Amino acid sequence: MSEDNAPEIVLSLEIDDPALADRLATLLGSVAGLRLAAPGETANASVVARDPRVMPEDIALTQRELDVLALMAEGASNKLIARQLNISVHTVKFHVGSLLDKLDATGRTDAVAHAARRGVIEL
Amino acid sequence: MSEDNAPEIVLSLEIDDPALADRLATLLGSVAGLRLAAPGETANASVVARDPRVMPEDIALTQRELDVLALMAEGASNKLIARQLNISVHTVKFHVGSLLDKLDATGRTDAVAHAARRGVIEL
DNA sequence: GGGAGGACTGGCCACCCGGCCAGTTTCGCA
DNA sequence: TGCGAAACTGGCCGGGTGGCCAGTCCTCCC
Numbered sequence: 001m002s003e004d005n006a007p008e009i010v011l012s013l014e015i016d017d018p019a020l021a022d023r024l025a026t027l028l029g030s031v032a033g034l035r036l037a038a039p040g041e042t043a044n045a046s047v048v049a050r051d052p053r054v055m056p057e058d059i060a061l062t063q064r065e066l067d068v069l070a071l072m073a074e075g076a077s078n079k080l081i082a083r084q085l086n087i088s089v090h091t092v093k094f095h096v097g098s099l100l101d102k103l104d105a106t107g108r109t110d111a112v113a114h115a116a117r118r119g120v121i122e123l
Numbered sequence: 124m125s126e127d128n129a130p131e132i133v134l135s136l137e138i139d140d141p142a143l144a145d146r147l148a149t150l151l152g153s154v155a156g157l158r159l160a161a162p163g164e165t166a167n168a169s170v171v172a173r174d175p176r177v178m179p180e181d182i183a184l185t186q187r188e189l190d191v192l193a194l195m196a197e198g199a200s201n202k203l204i205a206r207q208l209n210i211s212v213h214t215v216k217f218h219v220g221s222l223l224d225k226l227d228a229t230g231r232t233d234a235v236a237h238a239a240r241r242g243v244i245e246l
Numbered sequence: 247g248g249g250a251g252g253a254c255t256g257g258c259c260a261c262c263c264g265g266c267c268a269g270t271t272t273c274g275c276a
Numbered sequence: 277t278g279c280g281a282a283a284c285t286g287g288c289c290g291g292g293t294g295g296c297c298a299g300t301c302c303t304c305c306c
């Protein structure tokens with residue numbers, strides 16, 4: 001950052017809910033030292049709110065499934081996951097199978113992508 | 124929506140830059156009708172600002188590699204990608220290999236995760 | 247025109263992955 | 277206190293994946 005007089009913070013909005021977007025825009029627009037980004041403008045930060053109706057809350061994943069999912073997102077193989085969690089490879093595959101089912105994915109790559117999309121995991 | 128008296132908007136912060144996070148927290152904390160989420164609390168929206176220094180520009184990927192990468196992120200198998208792009212499975216595997224190398228990934232899942240992290244693709 | 251580099255294609259093969267089967271344990275709930 | 281749902285573990289196997297080899301075509305540059 002090079003300026004020091006009025007380092008205005010530029011915020012962009014990524015809100016699915018139009019009503020919420022409107023309220024936030026009104027609230028944030030009147031805050032001194034902060035303004036909303038113009039379309040296409042590079043912002044310092046984004047306000048993100050995906051449609052909650054798309055995510056019926058966190059999908060019911062067990063702790064073990066979350067463990068496996070996190071390691072999957074790191075690119076770990078089933079063998080590596082098994083060693084990491086001190087369980088058998090077969091068990092890992094069972095959990096992966098459950099994840100594919102619950103996340104409606106066709107493979108581990110798809111599962112990680114889906115999970116990341118709906119915020120179950122953070123990449 | 125069921126309540127109508129004080130629909131307070133809860134915001135969570137995901138800011139890498141501590142200074143920016145502090146400024147935003149101060150600014151947003153004094154806005155009526157809006158408050159910051161407590162740790163672990165479910166928020167209506169998140170303010171996201173990832174450290175831009177983490178992304179050293181787009182990695183040099185060929186068009187074909189981008190095609191393959193996009194389909195990989197959809198969970199497509201090599202066979203499916205090959206059919207989609209009208210090329211042979213062997214060629215797909217060649218591109219996947221290049222992708223693994225350029226993205227410093229250990230497998231296709233890791234490659235998609237890495238690409239998503241640095242903004243090469245959008246999930 | 248000749249060389250260098252990169253994209254693209256193919257065969258081969260060890261290994262990994264996901265889906266099927268079955269079985270045990272654990273827990274909540276009626 | 278029994279009953280049922282769900283988590284967890286394991287063997288087996290067809291197909292998918294990634295790494296190795298080599299070879300062709302095209303473009304750019306000397």
